[in-house]
Amino acid sequence: MPADPLANSYERLRVSAIADLKSAAVESELAMLCELSLDFVRRYAELADLISNVPGKSYAMARLKTGARSSRPINKALFDPSISHSEIAKVLSGKVAAVKDPRLDQLLYTIAISYCLAVDLVSVGNKKSPGTFFEILVGHLAARRFKANPARQIAIPSLDIENTLPTDFIFDLGPTKAKIHMPVKISTRERVIQAWAHQRVLEGMHGAGRFRGILVILTETNKQKETSVVEVCLPGQWAAYQMYIAPMHRVYYFDLPKRYEPLRDKYPHIQIWPFSRFFREYEQLQTPGP
């Protein structure tokens, strides 16, 4: 199994992202790693259907032709392993005005899950690397739209204490625009409360409404016994966090869980949408005020 090209490509991506997340170098490394991963999946694996316990969604997994390993669940309607080089380039550069939402959702999901599938199948030994890949992908897309690289820590203002807090992405877009707090997660489960808690710390330090919380998540699917798929959703808890910890301005999913959609339509009206919507409203997200 040729794991080396994948590991090398990932390492180049990681190094470029540290240097300049919104750079052309990151764009080209992301494209290369995505294509390498999809090529790997097409060449060495085949899709095997899973029993979906999610109404209205079909899932499969990629399985090595040798049968030795299988991947996380794949949303069949959103996965298109034959996406073209030029489509990937369009998404990464944000030139998606002419791409319709359903196709944009497919392109985004396929790019985001590509490397995760390859790692599932070869196990390059770095369990954290799919999370880092996804963070770099979302960070790159956001940084280019916002025309600014994010910080990963913030100074704690205090009368006599000097201290910094490590954070998820913080985009400081200058004094005339909203600031953006963007946690990025492959999936969340019970750990999601961390995103609301960090939003709370930012509001406590810098005032309510100063930071827009924008939580970006790939999926909440969970494969059970190699045969079926569930979505792990905690809508009641999410409502409590939104009411009592701090408001999250948007939650974007690459594969939006069905049970979270109704949260938009009743108090506290959490705005949970497919990530494609980010490309339609990123200017509005920067506009300060309620």
Added chain:
Amino acid sequence: MPADPLANSYERLRVSAIADLKSAAVESELAMLCELSLDFVRRYAELADLISNVPGKSYAMARLKTGARSSRPINKALFDPSISHSEIAKVLSGKVAAVKDPRLDQLLYTIAISYCLAVDLVSVGNKKSPGTFFEILVGHLAARRFKANPARQIAIPSLDIENTLPTDFIFDLGPTKAKIHMPVKISTRERVIQAWAHQRVLEGMHGAGRFRGILVILTETNKQKETSVVEVCLPGQWAAYQMYIAPMHRVYYFDLPKRYEPLRDKYPHIQIWPFSRFFREYEQLQTPGP
């Protein structure tokens, strides 16, 4: 390796704890599992020193005489595998007024880590069981002092939503006393923010000061490369959580990290103490008011 008696004893403890956490049945199952575990460690393992990167503390690990497996780090000053049946009984029943603090710290630490060590050495296959054991131990000790079993969920009060939130231990001691919110963790790392966030949700739902947040943790040690020990501490982040999320009334450790002690002495003055102190102040903890 005789793993079955351990697994059976653990299972009996788990079932009794679900039925009535403060019961005599849980006391006797806790004592039995603790003695079984210490006996196992004495019989099949030996202590091997680790290099301590924690100033003023010495650590070892238990290692099977066959060399096949080794345990998490053990604080040598706090571990006494020869503690007696009657000492264990004293601690579990809370009759510790005549036991001096240093010995009480030793008894508590040895009881708390006993089953964890045995599981490290036999790997009964249930990775969560040390966490559950520790939760039952602390829950039992607290429930007996408070004369009330804790709940594990709380209703979310709202105008038109009915919802419950799963929580850590919640002790409702009646209208004339403080209510207690007690998260219990083997170790915390970056996940500790969850405890402050849940405290925030409780304050948001029921008013500031209604619930006393009491966080109980075994240790923050981490074994590196089978040879050395560090304590993973984030004092600056803890101060920010205490300032901006919600106040935690007490943090008790069975093996108190050195770097957290100074947090008591400067703003926001987080009260971090050895767990033995709980037995000296549990009545005061229930007294409402600032």
